[in-house]
Amino acid sequence: MGNAVAIIGTGQTRHGRRTDLCYPDLVREAVTAALDDAGITLEDIDGVVLGTMPSMMEGVSSTHFYFAEAMGSLGKPVLKVETCGSTGQSIGHCGFFWVASGMADIVLVVGSEKMSEGDGQATMTTVFDPFFQRTFAAGAPGVFTMQSMEWMYRFGIPEEKGREAAALISVSNHDNAMDNPHAHIRMRVTMDDVKNARVITYPVRLLDVCPASDGACAVVFASRKAARKIGRKPAWIRGLGFRGEEFFYGESDKAVWMSATEAAGEAYRQAGIRDPLKELDVAEIYNPFTYQEMIFYECFGFCPRGEAPDYVLKGTFRKGGELPCDPSGGTLCTNPIGATGLIRLAEAALQVTGKAGERQVEGAKLALSHAMGGVDQFNGVTIVGSTL
């Protein structure tokens, strides 16, 4: 895995609709918070990694130019990485690679999106191929609904049971977001609210779907030497995995989803994890859609295939359950896409360093973070621990 790498600081904006800040200022809000959290200044940073969604999202191309000042990169090497929804995990991995290689001591990683400025679903549509599939695209809800329907059919999950479990995930995530001062959507919802919400793409309803958020996240990666010198309690990177599959939807099996399964499998091998449900203390899963979260539980080995709804309904993944998932309120309550995967990692780091405030999972020592990108095409996982 290369040299040891620590996360020594994280920063997030207040996520939501942020017309009070232009886009670069939004980025700076997260960078400033991360530097403060790490107790360092820009002079300590050796390099900067940035990631966002495709340029169509806010209509400005190659945002590493736009944010050069805001992300404090003047006079420093800059890398831009983008993998659609999984961007936040990809840039985290990139920060890890840079420090693990020994070529940098401290790297700043920044992810951001200002969804209120563009048309998120139109941008998603441009990710589909132009010759065969784009004609039938219905943004993210269309594809994620197709995947969820296929998964329920494959494993014989009754529609009612799937509905009940998905509603409980929505209720839990919304409850959790009440504990997170950064979250975009902060309101309590009931099972009935979710089940009676407006249909988006049947059976997916409004409260099964994430919002479109403005927000940024910054994370500071450091070598063991630099982390020791700074002297604050770090989160250590224990394992990471990233996998992709075919571009055309329909060419690979999305009900068992190789890329999600193997990205987690790779991260587990590196971290020495054999029984993730028992060994992990908390997980931050990229869940823009309630139903899809259950497919991730299965791919990540939290439960057998086809049984995620049973585990959800038992309360396994709720606050106080065996493996609490998304104590931050998750992607379901906050989704500035280019930042979202990095927020998952930042939240995992906060958990294992005991800095998660009201949303802290008591005594968390090992945490999984994740993001998914494209038309169900890429998945990335990073595992952090309180010890190396």
Place this chain on the structure above:
Amino acid sequence: MAKEEHRIVKGQVTVPYELALGRTWSAFYDFLKDERIMGKKCGKCSRVLVPPRSFCPRCYVDMDEWVEVSQEGVLETWVYVNMPFFAQEIRIPFISAQIRLDGSDSGFIHQVAGIDLNDFDRVRETVKLGGRVRAVWNPEKRGNILDIAYFEPVD
């Protein structure tokens, strides 16, 4: 203190493109003109892929053999779309679907129609996962994916 007001500027970016389909995909649309759905077969793993590929994504070898697949297949999954999205080509409501055409080894993305789509409860009774559907051709061939007008449920 009065609530802060912030200025917004409206903008739009419009860029023209000319996208080449290349040899394999041009041929696919030539076959569609004759109302034939053609896939490519991999000489190594023997999978037949529709849309056809110039090379097998898993074996990374050229796919040279054209194979005609059936115009009927199994509905692997679908979604009822009744929300307008920017630049949508098809009028709502419509059904996006993944269809495993007989003789192929991949899901083909198209639409299911030919039934009354306005009443969702009736749609659910007609359109079934695992059910069979059949291609209905557009009499006019324009060289795009709607040369197959839609797939209709086979009862």
